[in-house]
Amino acid sequence: MMMKVYVEGIRSLLYYVGMCEDKAKICEDAKEKLTYQGIIDVLIPIAKGYVTDRAFEVCSHGVQVYGGYGYIRDYPMEQLLRDCRITMIYEGTNGIQAMDLLGRKLGLNKGKPMMDLLGEIQKSIAMAKDAQGLEGLAAKLEEIVNKLGEVALHMGMTAMSPKVMNAFAFAHPFMEVCGDVVMAWMLLWRAAIASKKLGNGAKKKDVAFYQGQIKSAEFFIYSILPITFGKMKAILATNGAAIEIAEDSFGG
Numbered sequence: 001m002m003m004k005v006y007v008e009g010i011r012s013l014l015y016y017v018g019m020c021e022d023k024a025k026i027c028e029d030a031k032e033k034l035t036y037q038g039i040i041d042v043l044i045p046i047a048k049g050y051v052t053d054r055a056f057e058v059c060s061h062g063v064q065v066y067g068g069y070g071y072i073r074d075y076p077m078e079q080l081l082r083d084c085r086i087t088m089i090y091e092g093t094n095g096i097q098a099m100d101l102l103g104r105k106l107g108l109n110k111g112k113p114m115m116d117l118l119g120e121i122q123k124s125i126a127m128a129k130d131a132q133g134l135e136g137l138a139a140k141l142e143e144i145v146n147k148l149g150e151v152a153l154h155m156g157m158t159a160m161s162p163k164v165m166n167a168f169a170f171a172h173p174f175m176e177v178c179g180d181v182v183m184a185w186m187l188l189w190r191a192a193i194a195s196k197k198l199g200n201g202a203k204k205k206d207v208a209f210y211q212g213q214i215k216s217a218e219f220f221i222y223s224i225l226p227i228t229f230g231k232m233k234a235i236l237a238t239n240g241a242a243i244e245i246a247e248d249s250f251g252g
């Protein structure tokens with residue numbers, strides 16, 4: 001299920017960024033163009049950093065599923081894991097992507113792109129609330145989107161205060177929670193479409209696929225998002241151990 005939900009959520013996110021790129025290019029309305037460009041700007045560190053972190057995890061699960069066969073070079077799983085590892089390093093390491101999200105993208109244009117992104121997520125929540133059987137999942141996503149707003153505000157304020165280093169020590173967890181919320185958004189969006197298809201009498205061969213989309217959203221929202229809430233709690237506490245520790249305290 002871990003592999004299924006991330007592959008589906010990641011694919012949808014990358015298609016969504018592609019769609020925003022197209023819209024930013026072809027839109028005739030200057031305001032709309034700017035909105036799409038802003039959403040792309042905020043999503044880039046997630047589409048590059050969060051996605052490649054999770055992609056590596058997916059490959060690692062793949063190795064585990066095959067056991068010893070997954071690890072040895074005789075089978076392609078080991079090569080997939082190794083090939084995937086570099087994506088976290090090249091074209092900007094993921095640590096730098098996380099700092100880009102916090103340091104540049106969060107406050108871009110007085111925070112409008114981030115607010116626009118949260119607005120887009122709210123549109124899918126409204127769509128899911130109307131879909132048969134998805135009201136509970138939609139309410140859970142709404143709850144965490146509101147919490148993300150609080151976390152983003154806290155991080156923005158802390159990054160502009162004398163505790164700037166504390167904020168940056170939590171740049172990577174911040175990218176992770178943003179990514180988790182975006183994954184839940186993509187999966188709920190897919191589930192809302194699947195629920196509509198099932199309600200309209202989907203073809204027999206497609207029924208299991210659509211039911212699977214709803215299970216993906218359910219799995220992610222009930223099994224992963226509670227962990228995301230925990231990470232948000234840690235970010236809001238912004239403990240300073242990582243930056244207060246003296247260099248001499250390492251080793252030994």
Ligand SMILES: Cc1cc2nc3c(=O)[nH]c(=O)nc-3n(C[C@H](O)[C@H](O)[C@H](O)COP(=O)(O)OP(=O)(O)OC[C@H]3O[C@@H](n4cnc5c(N)ncnc54)[C@H](O)[C@@H]3O)c2cc1C
Pocket residue numbers: 086089090091092093094095096
């Ligand atoms: C297979 C491969 C192909 C590549 N192809 C290309 C290519 O086609 N074109 C191209 O231009 N480059 C290419 N690169 C280079 C790639 O862009 C760099 O490897 C990448 O940007 C990371 O830089 P670095 O390796 O110098 O690591 P470093 O910058 O030394 O980073 C090491 C670690 O320190 C962290 N770090 C760095 N600076 C900071 C900071 N200020 N604060 C906190 N943490 C920091 C990083 O996140 C990372 O974890 C390629 C690299 C590889 C391995």
